[in-house]
Amino acid sequence: MKRIIIIYLLLLLTSSAFSQTEKLLVPSDLKQQTIITEPVTLHKGFFRAGLLLNYRVADRYFDSSGVKQYYRNSTWGSKSAYGITLQYGITDRLQVDLISEFMNTLQETQNTEIDPGTNTTVVTVDKQRGIGLGDSHLALKYQIIAEKERKFSLSGRLKATFPTGAKNPRNIKSENQYDLPVGDGTYALGLNLSARIITYPYSFSGYLTYTYNFTGEKIFITVDQIEKQFKLGNLFETGLSWNIHLNEWIVLGNEVNFYDEGEGQIEKAPSTLIPASWALSYEPSLIFQVYRFRLGESVKIPVLGKNVPADPLFVLMAQYIF
Amino acid sequence: MKYLSALLLINLFFFSSWLNAEGQNIPPARDKYQLLTMPYNQRQLTLYRGQLQAKAGYKFAVRAQSFNADGDLVYLKNNGTGSVYHYYFINLRYGLTNFIEMGAETNFLRRGIREATITVVSTTLTSTDRVTVNKLTESKGHGDIFLYTTVRLPIRYKWFDFGATGGLFLPSAKYEPQKPANTITSASLSSADTYTINLHYNNTNGYGVPVYLVSAVSKCSFRKFSAEAEWAMRTPMKEGKNIRWEETLTEKAFSYYDESYSYLLSNIYTFDVSLHYQATGWFNINLNGSFFRTKGGWTEYWGNKYENPEKRLINLEPGFELQISPSLTIYQVAGFPLSGKNSDAPFYVFTTVSFNMFPFMR
Structure with a gap:
């Protein structure tokens, strides 16, 4: 009996003990979390800077009947936006x-205009360019229901838009020769509610946003150059x-996004210059987390819509967390 | 005592199951995970035996410039005739042996090319009438199915490889253009003679005749560096027949009729040279130089055969290959046109996702 107990104890001595262990996360680990594993807001004291490049060309559009059409006349447009984002965690x-x-x-x-009566041909080339600082935004995001393991989080975001971009056409030479405005020319306030749940390696989220546009003043017709009061339609967005x-x-990443923008008004009357629009888009993305660097690329593909561009929007993103 | 012995036996049973038996272990030459994660600089030109690869790709091209017959660059966006090009492709390959593979490929493309808008003005004593003509040529549809076989040197890849491909484009795609969808819109309510004509031609995608492809490729590696060169030629099996739509405008209404014509596709020659650097096991960056040329062929117009203009294009394509998991790899290249002749010169981004597996290997 004694020998058996000794053998048993010896066996126990050589055995490995397994137990539940907890990995300690240090701040440097927290700064390397991916968009799935990171919390919906930054940790207290963390600072993240990011660059964003958006690029879209004007080749096709959804008309007022929702039909996808090519731009028919000889026109070519492109739009690039180089964004900078600064984010700071005030608290967790x-x-x-x-x-x-x-x-x-x-x-x-x-446009080439031929007049057989006078046997003349006039070629008119209109080049309009808009370069400069666009509008700016300040946002506060708060975790209303903090994220816990296997439970969803709910966060609210209040975003204010400031019309820092030039709202009027500049350098006007003629009706069609001028520099394009790069800003909307109006203040706006948006409220966003979003929920997220993580079931590693997946995360699922949904959001609702409503943006109220305030009234502003800007030039719509380059011939008279008179600033007119206007109001953009309010924006509802969900995804x-x-x-x-x-x-x-x-x-x-995969996102399905829907937005609906109401009809705008000029001098308190509905205007065809700011028509109501909506779009349903799909946006696949690839996001690479390389230590504290985050690089991403995505394509936003409009699937259905009305009075909106139908060309894909390409987005490149780079972020670094300090 | 009896219970203690039983407890001991149960304990011994569990301990024995935890013990790892270490002995002489001859690892298999290469398991499937090794093969699936083989870096580019150690990978042979064809798939491994039993390997199945499915690829899907998307090319987005911005046609903002082109090269004219003299090789000069023409900025299409300056006269509003720039356009974009969407090209999707799928490819399926299977390694029959370590040196023979078979594959099938097809594509879908969509593009619309605008021509410069022309307005004809007619001035009388009482009015000025304008007729504006917009012209759009849209190409949309599935491409032909390409079936091919590739063979490579029957040796294990160390630093040099050579392969050859032979294949055939089956004329499976709808190649005849569809009836134009021209419209007329009134631009002025006050004058019935001021209006806009929108010409909209609907082309398809596909050769219309079987087309052969032959190619040769070689690859050599030195440490983390590799170089690959590929030459390919496409040539039609025979002359083809197609239709051309003509339209008549009477009282602001179009009527259409089609006319048959014959054609012989041009031969297409491509030559690609790429330099690769294997930064880590899962990341390879490369710089590819691509040369494209067409020669020969003719198209019939009004009973006469006119030689197809020769086209040339040289592109520079920086790119990368990123292995995400053993079965999933992403490739991306950006294309920058350097010089050419009678050819579009688009900037493009081509993204391909590749899924690999060994369906019959454990």
Whole structure:
């Protein structure tokens, strides 16, 4: 009996003990979390800077009947926006964002006019370019229901838009020869509610946003150059997204987005210059987390819509967390 | 005592199951995970035996410039005739042996090319009438199915490889253009003679005749660097027949009729040279130089055969290959046109996702 107990104890001595262990996360680990594993707001004291490049050309559009059409006349347009985002975690649940962008828009049109009576041909080339600082945004994001394991989080975001971009056409030479405005020329206030749940390696989220546009004044007709009071239609936006970790540092993102913008008004009357519009889009993305760097690319593809561009929007993103 | 012995036996049973038996272990030459994660600089030109690869790609091109017959660059966006090009492709390959593979490929494209808008003005003593003509040529549809076989040197890849491909484009796509969808819109309510004509031609995608492809490729590697060169030629099996739509405008109404014509496709030659650097096991960056040329062929107009203009284009394509998981790889290249002749010169981004597996290997 004694020998058996000794053998048993010896066996126990050589055995490995397994127990539940908890990995300690240090701040440097927290700064390397992916868009799936990171919390919905930055940790207290964390600062993140980001660059964003948007690019879209004008080739097709959804008309007022919702039919996808090519632009028929000889016109070519492109729009690039180089955005900068600065984000700071005031507390573990409250984050402040400052967003601004540099715009580069181009629109070129050519028309050849032939007059057989006088045997003359006039070729008119209109080149309109808009370069400069666009509108800026200040946002506060708060975790209303903090994220817990296997439970969803709910966060609210209040975003104010400041018309820092030039709202009027500049350098006007003629009706069709001028520099394009790069800003909307109006203040706006938006409220966003979003919910997210993580079931590693997936995360699912949904959001609702409503943006109220205040009235402003700007030039709509370059001939008279008179500033007119206007109000953009209010914007409702909603979306669902689901992300998946392809490996530990690459995330495939998917989002379905819907927005509806009401008809705008000029001098308190509905105007065809600011028509009501809506779009349903799908946006796949790939996001690479390389230590504290985050690089991403996505394509927003308009699937259905009315009075909106039908060309894909390409987005490149780079972020670094300090 | 009896219970203690039983407890001991149960314990011994569990301990024995935890023990790892270490002995002489001859690892298999290469398991499927090794093969699936083989870096580019150690990978042979064809798939491995039993390997199945499915690829899907999307090319987005911005046609903002072109090269004219003299090789000069023409900025299309300056006269409003720039356009974009969407090209999707799928490809399926299977490794029959370590040196023979078979594959099938097809594509879908969509593009619309605008021509410069022309307005004809007619002035009388009492009015000025304008007729504006917009012209859009849209190309949309599935491409032909391409079936091919590739063979490579029957040796294990160390630093040099050579392969050859032979294949055929089956004329499976709808190649005849569809009836134009021209419209007329009135631009002025006050004058019935001021209006806009929108010409909209609907082309399809596909050769219309079987087309052969032959190609040769070689690859050599030195440490983390590799170089690959590929030459390919496409040539039609025979002359083809197609239709051309003509329209008549009477009283602001179009009527259409089609006319048959014959054609012989031009031969297409491509030559690609790429330099690769294997930064890590899962990331390869490369710089590719691509040369494209067409020669020969003719198209019939009004009973006469006119030689197709020769086209040339040289592109520079920086790109990367990123292995996300053993079965999933992403490739991306950006194309920058350097020089050419009678050819569009688009900037493009081509993204391809590749899924790999060994369906019959454990």
